[in-house]
Amino acid sequence: MTNHDEMTGSFDNDDVAYEGRPSYAPHGPTPFDGDLGTHQVTLRSPAELADALPYLLGYRPEDSIILVSLHDRGGRGRFGGRARLGIPTHSDDWAAVAQQLAHGLVTGGERRGARPEQIVAYLCQEPAKGETGRSVMERLQPLAHQLRVACGRLDVPVIEALCISDGRFWSYCCGGQGCCPDEGEPMGLPGTSVLAAAAAYAGIQVRGTLRELRARLMPLETAMAVEQEVALDTAGMSLVPRIFDENGRAEVADETIELAERLMRRLAATAPVPDSAAADRRDDDLLRADEAAALILGLQDRTTRDRAAEWMEGDEAGPALRLWRALARRCVGPYAEHAAALLTLAGWVAWSTGDELEAREALAMALGADPDYLFARLLHQACNEGLDPESVRRCLRAERVERTERVERAERAERAERAERGGGAEREESVGPPDPAAPAPVSPSPHVPEQRHRRRTRSGTSPLTTTGEGHVPSPSARRPRTSAANGSRPLDAGRGNTGPRTAGKPTTPRRRADRVDAQEVNVLRADGGTPEGEPATGDDVM
Secondary structure: OOOOOEEOOOOOOOOOOOOOOOOOOOOOOOOEEEEEOOEEEEEOOHHHHHHHHHHHHOOEOOOEEEEEEEEEEOOEEEEEEEEEEEOOOOHHHHHHHHHHHHHHHHHHHHHOOOOOOEEEEEEEOOOOOOOOHHHHHHHOHHHHHHHHHHHHHOOOOEEEEEEEEOOEEEEOOOOOOOOOOOOOEEOOOOOOOHHHHHHHHHOOOOOOEHHHHHHOOOOOOOOHHHHHHHHHHHHHHHHHHHHHOHHHHHHHHHHHHHHHHHHHHHHHOOOOOOOHHHHHHHHHHHOOHHHHHHHHHHOOOHHHHHHHOOOOOHHHHHHHHHHHHHHHHOOOHHHHHHHHHHHHHHHHHHHHOOOHHHHHHHHHHHHHHOOOOHHHHHHHHHHHOOOOOHHHHHHHHHHHHHHHHHHHHHHHHHHHHHHHHHHHHHHHHHHOOOOOOOOOOOOOOOOOOHHHHHOOOOOOOOOOOOOOOOOOOOOOOOOOEOOOOOOOOOOOOOOOOOOOOOOOOEOOOOOHHHHOOHHHHHHHHOOOOOOOOOOOOOOEEO
16 A cells, blocks of 8 residues: 555553553554545544455455554554564464564664554464364464564564454453453454445555465466476477577577567457456466476576566556566476566566565565575565665666667668678779789778677667666676586576576586675665665565
8 A cells, every 4th residue: 555544542551561661551442543545544443453454455464474563643643564474383483483573664664764653463364174263363372472572672562463363353452351252353344344445435456365466476286387397398408508608698588588579469469357367377378388488498597687677667567567477387396496587577567567565475486486586685675665666667778778779889880881891892893803913902891790780689688787876686697507417407596697597516606796786786775775684574574
């Protein structure tokens, strides 16, 4: 959500004390006044606070810990940043996760100049087989306590902690005052709360569940996956040796960009499908396995990936995002790490077009596929910091213009050279045979081989460069790894490589830092970001 609701009110916190913080009033109905853009909203109870969660996130969370910060504005609280992590399976990890999440939310707010004064915590998990919603609430109660302690140590009290399970909610801050029934209170029907009405009026929609959103980017598990893995094996045997060759690498880059453009036109020519799952199945049917394999391997090259990142706005953005999603779904079996490049492209286009929710999830999944993928790390942090993607777009636009001008200059020079050589031949014919006693004429400059110009197609091959805004963040290069057996089958995703990986041990590896230029992060600092360090959480911080 672009605009955050304002909240005022207090809840009891009788079992945890915080230094410098007074005890809170007994738990009960308290008004939460706020606005949704230009629409005034009043949340009057914990029930409405529970119903508000999907509209704060933009989706219905599952198996999640969520912290929402509140900022005092003249005695009224305004929703600020949100942080989410999956609930760890083992309770031994709960204390560390609570500390990480609280620290990430508070320090993230401090970096943006808005340290939270209070926090609302949510635990969302559906019952396992044989469980009830109440048993889920009781099992997660130690986790809720860890969250309150971790936030209290940072001097930011948790004024409400809710467990949402099986269509009901419970408050961990009730303290047995008798205001909340043991069986929990039922959640309102979706779309019937006061915030739901205001969100609908403002044109804000909830995007379903987090699982449904991630399913659009997960590897296929159908019969198509077997065919795709075979196609990736086959493509690797022909493409990888060419990429390792200096001339062949440029040719593969051009072929990759041309194929991607052709597939984007194919996707754009199809009629829209309103259901996202049906639309993804339709897109999967439009891509042949060999086409997908060629693109997946070709886009492991850093410079090729950067060229593809230029399809980020206007009529190009929609087909590009659909293509990157479809290719991420084709990274099956041992090629799962190859998805890092495609998920990063999907996250970048989503962020560029204003869909921060999908951007965060795609970039988080890219880091899950390859934690060292620098482009994903920088974009993920920039998106979480709330920076404006326009600075990155300006750099990409400038590179596109510069590359086009280079190609045009090269073509003009080639035409001029051909004309000069042709004019010289005509003069020789008009003068007649040369005088044997005359000195030998000076030969013109040797003709630039046609191969060199084929390597400079309309898209070009150079990496993104500094254009006033700083270098666009992109992973540094590392020497590709080749197999001792055949050196042909790709195994790992490009972790900032300039070429794809192949199975087996690395040849002479180079440290990633050798290719990281300080200018790569300048574009993220332009709007006040602080690229140093890791993202605050392993999933998303909003």
